[in-house]
Amino acid sequence: MCGTDQSLNHLGLTDKNHACACATEAHGAATTDTQAQGADAVIRQHYLVAGMTCSHCVASVTEEVSALAGVESVSVELRVGEASRIMVVSSEPVSSERVRDAVTTAGYTMVTG
Secondary structure (H helix, E strand, O other), rough: OOOOOOOOOOOOOOOOOOOOOHOOOOOOOOEEEEEEOOEEEEEEEEEEOOOOOHHHHHHHHHHHHOOOEEEEEEEEOOOOOOOOOEEEEEEOOOHHHHHHHHHHHHHHHOOOO
């Protein structure tokens, strides 16, 4: 565990002040976080999407990305005037290309890092 407090990890938290590289978040258009829970693994992928301005935009992206095989849920942090952040939760790996295609089908653009 790289010397981190196991109780923090159990809660799904990381110590941002800890010097271990595994406790820092990668920067860019897509980041991935895998969290094992018993025999099931949950994969969280984060993407930045440009052009979203309203709840209809959120609904369109959510619908298209949710239709991808393996995707369990999609949440969107709408940021009008800048790239919105979407989080894709899946039970199996979902490629960035598939997510990009779904976002494009919805009418928006995934931002690259």
